[in-house]
Amino acid sequence: AQKVTQAQTEISVVEKEDVTLDCVYETRDTTYYLFWYKQPPSGELVFLIRRNSFDEQNEISGRYSWNFQKSTSSFNFTITASQVVDSAVYFCALSDLVDDKIIFGKGTRLHILP
Amino acid sequence: DTGVSQDPRHKITKRGQNVTFRCDPISEHNRLYWYRQTLGQGPEFLTYFQNEAQLEKSRLLSDRFSAERPKGSFSTLEIQRTEQGDSAMYLCASSPMEGAVGYTFGSGTRLTVV
Numbered sequence: 115a116q117k118v119t120q121a122q123t124e125i126s127v128v129e130k131e132d133v134t135l136d137c138v139y140e141t142r143d144t145t146y147y148l149f150w151y152k153q154p155p156s157g158e159l160v161f162l163i164r165r166n167s168f169d170e171q172n173e174i175s176g177r178y179s180w181n182f183q184k185s186t187s188s189f190n191f192t193i194t195a196s197q198v199v200d201s202a203v204y205f206c207a208l209s210d211l212v213d214d215k216i217i218f219g220k221g222t223r224l225h226i227l228p
Numbered sequence: 229d230t231g232v233s234q235d236p237r238h239k240i241t242k243r244g245q246n247v248t249f250r251c252d253p254i255s256e257h258n259r260l261y262w263y264r265q266t267l268g269q270g271p272e273f274l275t276y277f278q279n280e281a282q283l284e285k286s287r288l289l290s291d292r293f294s295a296e297r298p299k300g301s302f303s304t305l306e307i308q309r310t311e312q313g314d315s316a317m318y319l320c321a322s323s324p325m326e327g328a329v330g331y332t333f334g335s336g337t338r339l340t341v342v
Contacts, residue, residue: 118270151333156335157317157335157336157338158333158334158335158336159271159319159333161331161332161333164331205270205271207270214259214261214276214323214331215261215273215276215284216261216263216271216273216331217273218270218271218272219270220268220269220270221268221269221270
């Protein structure tokens with residue numbers, strides 16, 4: 115069965131600090147996709163990244179970076195120089211290539227304090 | 229293209245009443261998904277359509293739930309004889325193809341059963 119675990123329920127950091135959100139996944143598939151979504155207080159799910167299981171290169175997009183380690187089944191997300199607008203719930207997620215249903219973790223609520 | 233639209237945004241209903249939600253996907257997307265998100269949890273998959281065919285239903289989708297996608301365009305999700313446990317955010321998503329490429333979520337319908 116597929117499963118995504120986000121062990122950090124809630125994190126608070128002071129603005130401009132770096133913060134890493136952890137994600138560990140379980141799947142028997144050899145090919146799969148990993149995602150991160152942001153859910154601000156407005157409730158909409160905002161897509162951040164989709165990563166194919168064959169591509170283990172780390173990715174950087176502005177202040178965001180992602181570390182994919184297949185050996186440890188982890189897909190961690192780091193925000194550098196955090197800002198108050200980064201405050202949201204962040205979900206890590208997993209899908210297979212057959213039906214595309216996305217399995218979400220329970221989310222990490224991130225508070226960036228001014 | 230305005231993205232995935234869901235209507236209504238909010239619905240308050242009395243226990244035992246029937247409710248229906250609508251989702252309009254991005255026009256060229258042939259896959260449409262329904263998810264449910266309860267407080268403090270990540271979204272959970274309910275069902276999905278490939279064009280007008282409903283291809284999979286989660287065991288979360290009890291007999292009181294029914295979803296349709298006539299003509300492969302918009303979709304409706306109906307809940308009969310609502311219960312307080314049905315209170316949640318109901319999210320719709322669409323994608324144009326396999327591989328969760330371009331998977332886009334709507335803003336959701338928040339249901340409160342009183």
